[in-house]
Amino acid sequence: MESFFHMKERGSSTGQELRAGLTTFLAMAYIIAVNPSLLAAAGIPIEAAVTATCIGAGIMTILMGVCSNRPLACASGMGINAVVAFTLTPIAGGDWHAAMAVVFLEGIIILICVLCGLREAIMDAIPASLRHAIAAGLGLFIALIGLINGGIIVNDDSTLITMVSLGSMDNPGYIVALVAIFSTFVLYCLRVPGEILIGIVIAVIVGVPLGVTSAPAGIVSGLDFSTFGAPFLLDADGVMGIAKVVASPVLLMFVFSLMMSDFFDTMGTAFAVAKQGNFLNEDGTIEDIRQILIVDSTAAAVGGLVGASSITTFVESASGAADGGRTGLTSIATGVLFLVAAFFAPLVAIVSTAATAGALVLVGFLMMDQVQEIDWSSRLEGLPAFMTVAGIPFTYSISSGIGLGFITYVVVALCTGKAKDVKPLMWVAAVAFAISFFI
Template sequence: MAQTQSSLSESGGLAGFFKFAENGTSLKTEIIAGLTTFVTMAYIIIVNPLTLAGPNANTGMDFGAVLMATCLASAFATLVMGLLANYPFALAPGMGLNAFFTYGLVGAMGLPWQVALGAVFISGCIAVLVTLTGIRETIIRAIPMPLKAATGAGIGLFIAFIGLKNAGIIVDNPATFVALGKMSDPHVLLAVFGLIITGILLVRRVTGSIILGILITTVLGLFVPAGDGKMITNFVPGAFGIFDKPPAITPGLFKLDIAGALKFSLFAPIFSLFFVDLFDTIGTFVGVASKTGMIDEHGNLKRGSRALFADSLGTIIGSLLGTSNTTTYVESAAGVNAGGRTGMTSVVVAILFLLSTFLSPVVLAVPAVATAPALILVGVLMCSVLKEIDWEDVFIAIPAFLTVIMMPLTFSIATGLAVGFVTYVLLALLSGRGKEVHWFMYVLGVLFIIYFAVQAGV
């Protein structure tokens, strides 16, 4: 009888819609895969609100609203990915992109957060346009792989720098710009502990290492004095302990200022949002899809346009809800390794993101020093792409290095990207290697030079 029920469940509506048999999977496997993916990326539920609206952000955004926007945008985008493209991929606000939003657009450029959300919306619209028109293939071919790799590594350093700053491990110094923080400070000591414990979990390949590290550090913070009569972690129980009704999303819902973002001075930041999101997504697609049979004999992604459309649409919806760019997470590989092969995996992840909206007491209790180790270690992982750069070829090494180093030093992904692209084009022209450069790179080079001129007030 049990076998008959199992057979019915495998041949029912879900199995037919997601094509379980064709993909060699089952409902049980897909559910386990969804749980696995969710656990590995659940840290974003805590990290994103702290990055956009935490005590170190100074954006003016409402923490609870960002928490809701994070969960809802992730759930919506992941659900569209599963239902439209039938991919076992999960989406959420991207690391690096959220830091750029806070410390670049709002912090360094002084934009109101509403205008910054408008820039996110425009970048999402551009992504939809290039996906539907096929322009994305031109962009992919135009930008050399070393510059793509340098962008990823630069963002990694940028994120790690923010993590070190939030932890108090590095502080500002008028003589040397930065210096080592006060290592006896309980906040610093707790962050260092979190860094060590999360690092150990990653080395031992424990599923959900980053979220576990955040939670362990947060719990320890309940017993570490902050020096002001309080503990570093301040947990206020909800109506049902760790559960409570979802926070209000209205403070950030539909508050974006699109008109305010339609300025040429915002060309580079908007392009940077689009560029980083696009290549982050494509890199994840290719890397994860190669393990799932989603790449055809010509090397193209099956249903790739649908998947890219779902990713781009996620950014647009996220900006309307009140969060930074939503992108496909490389942590989806964890679910794929657990057997996930269809969009049912994504549906499970989406449901879990929706359920997470009831965990606001836990998220509100997490101190910034508990998420700092996550930022540092995510930065470490992102720097793995540096091996794809031929450092012996100076023509490539110079713009790649400038792209990487200028992002953390200028506290701007856009500036690092612009410096690297302009340097690459100028080196090509002045060294007789101009024919090696795609014409689209010259267009970008000219636009970035105009951007610098506008910024300088020329």
């Protein structure tokens, strides 16, 4: 095992990797309940959606661990699953098979881009300042997710922007989230190993008397594979979902749109986890990025194929990396837990999103040290970096924040007479983002 994972070389151990895998799983476990609830709006049976979510995440996370040997986990991405349920399915006349076919096709196209070296080349074309900004922006985004999940930041229609008001102690989840955050902070300050996982466990226990940690609705759940092969299944009229997409210009346009989102969401997530997992080089490049991108691109296509929406590298993977995960064994442990969860989904559901707030907020803090690597006195570095750092959490979208940073970079380069310093692929990416925003 050591010869394959190189745990000692990376300052880790089997126990540390397994613990980090559990931490990542608990931080991601909400997707087992959330993804099926969203896909149900598209007409997908809950049982089938749970099976697709768990099996898809489990297989692709294990594959990520084996192929890249990095602590990255995959699951159905938030955002695209909502697009599948509330946009693509209605456009396809209520046919969720066609919606999954869109996801399948965009995954295939991204995989081709990776195999041709295009996706990796675009990442290499990104200036170091923007790479650091993406990691910092992801830190704020992760922390924001944790605060929202815990009810500490809530929606307030009286303010200019939603989700900018402080929550209330009347909400038990708010109390659990505070316990999760500050217990994790205390453990971190005391340098207690496994502080993130311990913080989650403490919050789950505190949530029992408060009613936040509920008793499981059951123990064992059955499997339903009826969504597998979704793009090639027939609708009521006997038409394959993928055939419907190919014949629809509107659905084909969404293939491009989702491709842009998946393309750069993964890039941002990889930077975030690489920082925590110590495989981000000094120049901002990521070790083993090609293997990571190949698995991630394959995962997107597999998500559409099994009917789980696009499966992508999860930013919550950073919680396991921050908890000591350094190798693919962390991912394998997380993946196995997802496969087990397919049979025991009711038990996994007792870990509330509030209980994981501490993990996400601490990870956000740890990632903010990237801002010191940016030369804020430079207009060409500072302005695009700011738009990226602010854009990711404020738009609640990794790809949108990255797009704002890219577009700002080329505009500032033009204004400061440094256009010749911008690599050609940065121009291509900025134009692609501009088109995507317009669409």
